[in-house]
Amino acid sequence: MTVIRKNKEQLPQPEMDEQRDPQQPFIDFGDVNNIILNTLPIKNHGERSSFTIHKGALAEAQEPTAQPFVKWVGGKRNLMNSIKAHLPAKFNNYYEDFVGGGAVFFALLDRITQAYLSDNNLDLVITYEMIKDDPTSLIARLKELAAGHSSEQFYSVREQEHSDPAEVAARFIYLNKTCFNGLYRVNKSGKFNVPVGDYKNPNIVNEENLLACHKALKKAIITYHDYRAIEPKPKAGDFCYFDPPYHPTADDSFTAYTKENFTEQNQSELRDYALELHRAGVYVMLSNSKTQFIEDLYSDKPFRLHTVQAPRTVNCKPKSRGAVDEYLITNY
DSSP: OOEEEESGGGGGOOOGGSOOOOSSSOOOSSOOSSEEESSSSOOOOOOOOOOOEESSSSOOOOOOOOOOOOOOOOOOGHHHHHHHTOSSOOOOEEEEEEEEOHHHHHHHHGGOSEEEESSSSSHHHHHHHHHHOOHHHHHHHHHHHEEEEEEEHHHHHHHHHHHHHHHHHHHHHHHHHHBGGOOOOOOOOOOOOOOOOOOSOOOOOHHHHHHHHHHGGGEEEEEEGGGGOOOOOOTTTOEEEEEEEOOOOTOOOOOOSSSSOOHHHHHHHHHHHHHHHHHHHOOEEEEEEEEEHHHTOOTTOOEEEEEEEEEOOSSSSSSGGGEEEEEEEEOO
């Protein structure tokens, strides 16, 4: 029930309200415009009622903010303040060509009108599409996998291959949430080969977040291809963020997200593509490791190198985990 009051003077005073139950406490809410009773009024002192008070308009439930739906090595959630500090003042369309967990896309959602997301990991792209198009079927399948989770089920699911998008997406998220450290790694044959993780209660089904991601992805066109093949091509005023597999550092960084590794030649080709975009008037930002190779690659204009600190949580040597320096590279 909603009771609308124009101002404080119109609120009934205790001595003037002949219909008021004298056993009910009277609350003066001041000059609020709306009072929403969330439950039936109190009938006796043993019962409770709650109120939502909102000034000027009806109270609305706050919608959950979409977050990455997978754990992703090198994900940018912990770098978001640095990334936001180096964004262009304004931009048109948004492009993210190594989308991974999509942390930057989700964090910039309120600034994005149209996004173009892509990745060279087919199972990941299918999962994005499934969340965008049919999250209900995906959630139902994930609940089945969560109910039967065990080490035996993990390895059984890991060996499976599917053509049905719902099964592909459910398998992808299930393995990501239950494997060691959320690591995504494939062998030379393209087979996922990460062992099961040691989790007591893995968060396999985050239904609220999947539905929030479903809504967020309405702004996105999602495709599977190499970053150079994206269509439509970015135009002047658009913004491209690149988060490629990092150049290896001395502590043996992990880069094998697909069966084709990202070599130094690939890094050089990405730099050349960023130069093409710059000449077209596109804003470009890239993330990469702080190595001499990357520094030399982007040492000339128009690029600017910004050193930022990022947590390193995946390493074969526990002592090598912790904050490390990385580069944010911009052409503006």
